[in-house]
Structure formats: structure tokens, C-alpha cells
Amino acid sequence: NAGVMQNPRHLVRRRGQEARLRCSPMKGHSHVYWYRQLPEEGLKFMVYLQKENIIDESGMPKERFSAEFPKEGPSILRIQQVVRGDSAAYFCASSPQGDRGPNTEAFFGQGTRLTVV
Amino acid sequence: AQKVTQAQTEISVVEKEDVTLDCVYETRDTTYYLFWYKQPPSGELVFLIRRNSFDEQNEISGRYSWNFQKSTSSFNFTITASQVVDSAVYFCALSGYSSASKIIFGSGTRLSIRP
Numbered sequence: 001n002a003g004v005m006q007n008p009r010h011l012v013r014r015r016g017q018e019a020r021l022r023c024s025p026m027k028g029h030s031h032v033y034w035y036r037q038l039p040e041e042g043l044k045f046m047v048y049l050q051k052e053n054i055i056d057e058s059g060m061p062k063e064r065f066s067a068e069f070p071k072e073g074p075s076i077l078r079i080q081q082v083v084r085g086d087s088a089a090y091f092c093a094s095s096p097q098g099d100r101g102p103n104t105e106a107f108f109g110q111g112t113r114l115t116v117v
Numbered sequence: 118a119q120k121v122t123q124a125q126t127e128i129s130v131v132e133k134e135d136v137t138l139d140c141v142y143e144t145r146d147t148t149y150y151l152f153w154y155k156q157p158p159s160g161e162l163v164f165l166i167r168r169n170s171f172d173e174q175n176e177i178s179g180r181y182s183w184n185f186q187k188s189t190s191s192f193n194f195t196i197t198a199s200q201v202v203d204s205a206v207y208f209c210a211l212s213g214y215s216s217a218s219k220i221i222f223g224s225g226t227r228l229s230i231r232p
Contacts, residue, residue, distance in 0.1 A: 033219065035220075035222075041224060041225075042121075042208055042210075042222035042223055042224045042225050043162075043208070043210075043220075043222045044222070045219050045220065045221070048219060056219065089160060091162060093220075106220065107164075108154075108161075108162040108164070110160070110161040110162075111160055111161065111162070113160065
């Protein structure tokens with residue numbers, strides 16, 4: 001009964017490198033959400049994806065950040081040319097159905113802690 | 118716009134004391150969900166409760182209880198007989214009924230329970 005799996009748990013990147021964060025949703029879930037938690041802050045919504053589609057990316061920075069959720073495989077949050085300000089915990093959540101319905105409870109993964117040095 | 122305010126940044130109490138964490142929210146939605154999550158020092162998010170706006174009944178689960186008051190837009194969380202293991206950051210959160218998985222989080226309250 002695996003929950004939402006995120007890897008790696010910890011990721012260290014030098015400034016200018018690329019960071020790839022992976023999220024495997026719970027079995028049967030086809031909707032994925034990414035959140036970012038900056039140090040000492042609450043989580044902030046970034047992007048909502050369904051298989052092969054981005055539904056809402058209103059919280060995603062316009063540059064350097066991208067997300068995908070292919071037909072096969074995990075969802076990927078990609079950060080290009082990382083800067084120190086990207087250091088944060090990135091959480092993924094999944095739900096069995098989308099944004100319309102009462103049973104869209106999201107289950108969170110354990111997060112990936114990105115440190116940019 | 119939706120917003121969640123947790124005015125208490127940090128609370129420290131001695132073990133076995135009761136403690137209440139405040140949460141005030143703003144939303145224009147007539148139907149919405151409210152949540153509490155716990156984030157222990159290990160960093161993961163632990164789901165505690167989800168309450169929909171139709172249901173104003175207070176809820177009790179062991180030492181935890183929640184007081185939902187729609188009239189004051191508050192959803193407060195009380196821990197009775199606190200324990201050291203309750204030390205964590207607690208987040209109150211809100212989502213609209215039609216966007217139930219896009220959750221707006223408060224900034225969190227760091228709770229420290231001293232032995």
C-alpha cells in the first residue's frame with residue numbers, strides 16, 4: 001500500500017545545474033500537484049497535472065521551472081540553472097480524481113529537500 | 118481570494134498542558150474544505166483532519182479536537198494533555214470545493230512541548 005513516493009529525498013546542486021525531482025503518485029491516482037515550501041514558510045501551490053496535461057500552472061515561476069506527467073512513469077519537476085533561492089522542500093501530492101468532486105483528497109509525499117550551494 | 122492566517126508563529130508549553138492553535142481563513146466560496154496538517158522535525162506532512170464547510174460540528178479524535186466556527190471564519194485546533202511528541206509545525210489549510218486538491222496553506226505554528 002505504497003503512498004506517494006518522491007525521490008530523491010535530498011538533492012544538492014551547485015548554482016547553474018539542473019534539478020530533477022520525481023513523484024510517483026499513489027496507485028490509481030492520475031492527478032498530481034506540486035508544492036514548494038521555502039524555509040520557515042507554509043507550502044505554496046505550484047502546478048497541477050493530469051496524465052500528459054498541465055491543468056493549472058498558476059503558481060509556477062515563469063522561467064527555469066517546468067513540470068510534466070507523462071503517460072508512463074513518474075511526474076517530473078525540473079528546475080534549470082538553479083539558484084540559491086530555489087533551495088526549498090518540494091512536495092508532491094496525488095489524488096484519484098481531479099478538481100471537481102468531493103473526494104479529491106490529496107495525499108502528500110515525504111518531499112524532496114533541494115539545497116543549492 | 119483565499120487566505121489562511123495563523124497568527125501564532127511559535128508556541129511553547131510544558132508537557133501535559135492544553136494548547137490551542139488558532140486559524141482564521143478567508144474565502145469567497147460558499148463551499149470549501151479546511152485542513153490541519155502536522156510537520157514533525159523529520160519534515161514529512163502528516164494529514165490530521167479535513168472538514169467541509171457544510172459540517173460545523175466540532176470533532177474530537179483522542180487528545181485532538183477541532184472547533185469550526187463559520188461565523189468567525191475560524192478553525193481552531195486544541196491538543197489536550199500535550200506530549201513532547203506533539204512538538205511540530207502545524208499548518209491550517211483551505212481549498213475550494215471545486216478545486217479540492219489545490220490547497221492554500223497558512224504559514225504554520227511551531228509548537229514546542231517542554232518536558
